[in-house]
């Protein structure tokens with residue numbers, strides 16, 4: 511599938527290159543106050559450990575722009591500054607070491623102000639992400655298309671891209687977002703045909719962890735499957751760590767990423783004799799730090815569990831008071847229920863690759 515990906519230009523963001531044939535990078539955004547360096551760094555380090563590859567921070571004040579310098583010293587992934595309205599903040603963010611800035615040129619103000627930002631990006635050779643949301647569509651486009659449409663979002667984004675190109679800069683990444691999932695899909699299909707720049711893809715305002723995960727999985731799933739997208743963010747109203755978990759699983763499910771243990775578990779039924787929901791969650795947590803690329807099954811009964819877990823490399827099946835350790839559907843040994851989790855972990859830690 512990697513070969514079928516849409517060809518784009520390559521863009522370097524700090525040490526990470528996106529576009530071309532580079533892997534799709536996972537992004538998230540901090541929800542701490544950027545001015546609070548300690549909390550922001552602490553959150554970024556946790557996100558890094560979970561697999562975040564590019565991090566974005568909101569820059570609503572000059573103090574936040576200045577904080578970027580200190581934050582950058584303490585983290586290990588590229589830092590993107592998110593700026594709305596005030597071009598001076600964009601300039602200050604670049605001067606304080608942002609590896610990329612995200613702006614909507616439409617709300618930066620006059621052409622002169624946008625030019626000042628572009629000139630600063632040029633001077634520091636950092637990319638600009640041109641970000642357009644369905645909510646910020648200009649009136650003429652709303653009138654032309656009779657409301658918010660995929661075509662309008664794309665036209666708006668391409669207009670902004672052209673403005674910056676005409677200022678002599680093409681170190682660009684583009685993002686177009688809508689909380690209407692299918693409109694978002696259509697907009698990406700349209701822009702992918704017209705735009706040579708890498709695309710940052712996400713479903714905006716996707717909602718709480720539950721609805722955000724579903725909408726992002728459907729939307730990003732289709733877009734990525736069509737070979738579109740060079741970096742992704744799952745937007746959730748929740749802990750950003752959840753965004754990384756979901757993004758990794760979306761890429762893995764689509765075959766766009768390797769690595770990481772995949773936990774499969776049965777849906778439970780009347781034969782289930784243990785707290786399988788609790789056990790499956792515990793297994794997911796316990797395998798998170800084990801660097802293997804295998805499938806682990808967590809099954810609810812010893813009767814059908816081994817057979818149903820044939821495709822998994824290893825698994826456990828729970829019974830009354832005791833369970834089974836299984837490999838490729840074959841029973842390896844009986845284990846006391848309270849030792850199932852630790853037995854599985856030890857097997858994984860000693861796994862022969």
Ligand code: SF4
Pocket residue numbers: 776777778779780781782783809810811812813814815818
């Ligand atoms: S493995 Fe057992 S408990 Fe789980 S769904 Fe199948 S039959 Fe039911």
